[in-house]
Amino acid sequence: MSKKSYRQAINEAIYQEMERDPTVIVMGEDNAGGMGAPGEDDAWGGVLGVTKGLMPKFGRDRVLDTPISESAFIGAAAGAAATGLRPVAELMFVDFMGVCFDQIFNQAGKFRYMFGGKAVTPLVVRTMYGAGFRAASQHSQCLYPLFTHVPGLKVVTPSSPYEAKGLLIQAIRDDDPVIFFEHKVMYDDEEEVPDEPYTIPFGEANLTREGDDVTIVAIGRMVNFANEAADALEKDGISCTVVDPRTTSPLDTDTILECIEETGRLVVVDEAHPRCNMATDIAALAAQEAFGSLKAPVKMVTAPHTPVPFAPELEDAYIPTAADITAAVKEIAA
């Protein structure tokens, strides 16, 4: 056990699975270093250094640099998964899904169903999401709702280093395609992470706070803001349960509903745009399944329905904050 960053936790998960299972391979832009350029081995480890150190240990046969062609290498990864390997492909920014979405949602996500359960597709697509990195509107979106929408895909949004390592090992061992969302602002977050391999099962929400008055369901990085808000609200005499679903597909609806039934009040926090995101999905779940338990309207705290601004002041104003969550809770807790 030692303190590790979100980046180190993800790197360690891949490293340990590559050591354990020779069929695990890594591919992506600059994941190995710089293909064909002398002196460029292991130069980057992906654009933010997550895969650094893997190529020197496992070699270029298992850590592959790819051309800047997501449609080609995500398709290659899906094919490799269907034919016996366990690829961990890096889609640098999830914003680039547009050029490789057919390979993900209409191919990898459908193989098991279309081939009558006889095919497995143990593919992991690691991808960065989220605002706050001053990377403008084409590198900052939270597109997990689009993947969550598609049956056949599993979607993971780890909220801390401990969660990231256990969920990624689970993703690599899973026989279905998994889209693994890494919030780029969290790479330097640190916490205690076991040195040994471990797994966190999919579809089991984690309660990071337990309280009586309000349930806050938050996704990915927003879990940390929800915890911050819950701790502040505790001092004002409002006790909150914070639910981290961990995976948006499968979604642990049982735990979410139990918490709503216990507290009678719900705030959903989602950094994604507010139309058809996880906040609307979970709010609808509450309205349909727990209406009789609700003592107040459901509140949603989300980013606005605009592209992520490039101007730093506007980008900061765009991202939901702990103060936004606190205000939403106070509106319904009275």
Place this chain on the structure above:
Amino acid sequence: MSGKIEPIVMPKWGLAMTEGTVVEWSVAEGDPVTPGQEILEIETTKLANVFEAPTGGTLRRRVAGDGETLAVGALLAVIADDDVGDDEIDAFVSGFVVEVDEDADDAAGPEPQRIDAGGRSIRYLEVGAGEAAPVVLIHGFGADLGAWMFVQPGLAETSATFALDLPGHGGSTKDVGGATLADFADTVAAFMAALGIGSAHLVGHSLGGGVAIETALRFPASVSSLSLVAPSGLGPEINGAFIQGFIEAGRRKDLKPVLQDLVADPSLISRDMVNDVLKFKRLDGVIEGLTAISEAAFGGGRQQTVLADRLGEIACPMQVIWGADDKILPVSQAEAFSGGAHILADTGHMPHMEQAAEVTRLIAALIADSA
């Protein structure tokens, strides 16, 4: 010259403790206190425990109020003789500097280490030093060296103490081998040999108690005394549903009621304690190891090794400590024990956590008597 002023500071129980909360004081300002008297209850994220006066005198000042959360090392109260002036107490309180390094790594105290014992990597925590035979602490099924966090510091005041993780537990190798009491006894002996410990006072809880008995039977020259806390190995009965539930429960709400069977007062089982057990169970190989142990040691819901009628072969001083309300191993098994049996009222299967002060005192007394 006036008497000495003794600060009472927030203790550090266990590796992870950085702060504690004062639940309730049991003495008022101006009350006389004697060494060992329970003066307040402190809650950590793991468990609540009573805190005993380390020294005698008059409780002159309560600096921390009920409900206050303070860092390890922070001033809680001041004990001094009556002839110390109030102005001196004031000066002491205002001048008190918390002896905690800002760097959390330095403040963490002794760190666990590992050693190779009989081909297995064993994690252990060494605290204290002393001339006499050291103390080796062996935890129970599903636990780790942290189980002794309330007991080890007290014993370490006079002896070197070594709390180890059994194979399959904590930070030790997850390969449990044959997983019988005898297999674990061999590991304990190999652990002691690797550390150059000739003979030790063994303290074992539950599974670890049975392991301690086996160690004394197989390696009599290595054992100076035996303190057995609700030990296995004294009768066939065991709460098989607990073992099964402990292995199978994968979620907090399923695991919590299982863990609550361990203690007389279920409110002792905190969120963090349940989370720590879940985190342990998620490690690769843990479920397989625990399953192998439960089959080898407790297969079919019965203890597979009963050593009650062999206790006469053990020559070193022995005692058994048991909670009257133990729901895992029946306290009636203490009857197999002809020597000193200490039955603690209102206590479940975890006397070393529920009644840590009393258990520490009993162990220290047997060690002193054996010297």
